[in-house]
Amino acid sequence: MLNTPYPFDANNHAYQRFLTLTGEHFEVVRWDTTTGRPALLTLIDISSRDAFSVALLDTDEDPQPHALLAVTTDAALSLHGPIRGRAAAADYAPHLAMRDARVAATTPAALHHPDTPTIRPDEWLTVPPDIASAAHTPPGDTTSVGLVLLDRDRAQLAVVGPFPTSGDAQAWQSDTDGWPTIDRLTVALQPPAAESA
Structure with missing residues (x-):
């Protein structure tokens, strides 16, 4: 055996x-x-x-890349990742909150790979309506970005990325027809700090 x-x-x-x-x-x-x-x-x-x-028979890991989506007290969005797996992204939340007192809420978000044009229904996250209506992105320079697709009416979002530039993110198109009107927010994808490793 x-x-x-x-x-x-x-x-x-x-x-x-x-x-x-x-x-x-x-x-x-x-x-x-x-x-x-x-x-x-x-x-x-x-x-x-x-x-x-x-x-000890086997191990199992969640290999899907995630980002930790953070919202500040003034509803500015930030993305931190990529981080391997949902649980590891959630574990990063306390580290982020300790470094940035403006963080009001966080949630792990699967990073939909840009090579695939179809976003699955389970990749959409429900967010509080007040955050959905007020969410915005602060300006920032970075070497990597994520595209947050935000349906303000249904209070849902999905994250696609990473992309090397904002232009690449905005050029990405889904093959899903008949979507309601959504906002396309380009958000800097910040690498997680060393303590999350």
């Missing part, structure tokens, strides 16, 4: 967090296969020396 080719990424965030938490309460013995893949963990209670083992 230990040499079966289960996909396992030892850098998986959940696995690393599990090791950190269990290491605070147990002695942890890691058993590896001949290829170096972790296959089994034995957790030993420090005081009683009782133990049990957990088999």
Whole structure:
């Protein structure tokens, strides 16, 4: 069983967090296969020396690029990313809020790839109507931008990107006919600070 080719990424965030938490309460013995893949963990209670083992079969990650969409107290939008996965984007929110006191709200937003002209219904985010009506973008220079498609009437948005320039973002077109009128806001895509890695 230990040499079966289960996909396992030892850098998986959940696995690393599990090791950190269990290491605070147990002695942890890691058993590896001949290829170096972790296959089994034995957790030993420090005081009683009782133990049990957990088999490590596989890992799962959310590979879709996301950005953390932030709204300031005056309804200015900003994008922070790309960040791999929705959970990692959500985890970045406290770091951003600690650095910028103007941030009033955040939400992870999937980055729709510009090579695909069709935006799926599940890529649209519902936002509070007051934010949808007042949202705007501040001027800014950056090497990467995202295109926020904002339906103010339905209070929904989707994010497409990244693009190298604002002109590239504004030139992008969806193949979906019959959309209601939407605003196309070009927003600087700011790389996340180092503490989110």
